[in-house]
Amino acid sequence: MHPQEECRGSTPEQGKGTSEKLILENNNSKVQAWKKLNSKELGLRNSMIAVPTKKVLNVLKKKGHDVYLVGGCVRDLILKQTPKDFDIITSADLKEVRKTFSWCEIVGKRFPICHVHMDGTIVEVSSFNTARCKSSMHFIYDDIEAPNDCDKEDYLRWRNCLKRDFTINGLMFDPYARIVYDYMGGMEDIIKAKVRTVVPAATSFREDCARILRAIRVAARLGFSISRETAQSVKNLSYSVLRLDKGRLWMEINYMLAYGSGEASLRLLWRFGLLDILLPFQAAYFVCGGFRRRDKRTNLLLSFFSNVDKLLAPNRPCHSSLWVAILALHKALSDKPRDSSVVAAFSLALHNGGNLSEAINIARRINKAHDARFPELLDPSGLDEENLEAEILDLAESVKGSLLQMTDRHLVSGAMADYPQAPHSNLVLIPLSMFLKALNFFDCVNVSTGKNYLSKQGRQIDYESLARGDLLEVRHVFARIVFDTVYPLHPNKD
16 A cells, blocks of 8 residues: 555545544444554654664565564654664564574563664564464454455554554554554544553553553653543552562663653652552652652652652663662661761762762861751751761661661561551562662771772763663762752752
8 A cells, every 4th residue: 555545434634644544442442543644744754763773674674574663662753752762563574583683582482572683782673473473362352343445564553553552652653654653543642641551451451460560651751641541440450560570570660760750750659559569668658758649749759869860861771779779878868867968978978989088078068058858858967077977887887777678578568567558568679689789889888997999080970881880880870869969959948
């Protein structure tokens, strides 16, 4: 079919340049009119596609296969945001894809895809053939009639988009024909800034409960609202996320907190009751502070992550040890509020590799007012050098103690014990390897003398080192976040 031709029997929308429409009825819910849109009119240019992805697309296209960008990357390009990654779907079988590229492997059992290694990155490639054979949701789709008089390619695209999680992720971009295919009303929901499931939300989340966390992640990252039906199912089925293995839960939480949308993610996790399940100590802090589910106010934990978010982006993430360290510090301060100068000196000591004397000298010269909105930060009490050092060391031990508590199943299960109406969870989210890395992160703050103090030089963030978890880089960014939170550049007066 020519890119601008209509499917026979369809009625084009007036004045919108769309060429195809289909209304589906599924459990009394409508799937939006389907359309073909000119990618140039949406502001999409092939130069926006990452070079490794473009190379994979070109190789497959030259082999005679149909290729499309699909999912969140298309949505992000339309929104003029930087995609976290690019996903390709092709008419080639996965075995053909594997033969085509010298460094490529098929991964995944339930939904196999190809990982194509190109220019130091991994490009994910899925196949229409695999998607068609592997669906476990036939009971949803079998009653939906295919579009009338449309060719095989239209049918395959439509069928694949029908199996996506959210309408805004159900977009396909053909960079050669310069067409964006929208079969599920994704463009309308992008315009409305809505996260909505393709099929009824309860059905979608029962099929794959990871979609509950993805709904939170996408809404937080884009600043979108969640549609009423989808939001209700997120609440009702929130506890089902515990069916996911720990590795998957860790991955989803890391996507939320390490890519520049941590504050919004924590607010949504709290609003929908998921924080109680995934991070019960942090949920207990919200409850203890009288934080309502839809509260617009801030607190110290949210302020920490607000400052984390200012430094990160989907293409500039941090290593997960950074946000784990932030959680541990906050818990220590929540359990025992500290003199603001102690918190500042502690962060400076971490930055300079444990040089307490230098950190104390700098901290004692601070003449700015700390952020007095947060009860965890006490007014400076004029501590002398000896007492300030003792307080810094005590805080370091408290932070390590918080890490231990956050990884102790018995203590985690009792975190919300004072709030019996909250969902019970004994999930220890933080893996042992991350606990040990975070513990090592704070080890430099001790009484040891005569050691070499290693610290990062310069203020510029090296994002490759930060994503890798380089100790000096993570400590540098941690200190910057903590200092900017305790002593904000523009203090709030409320």
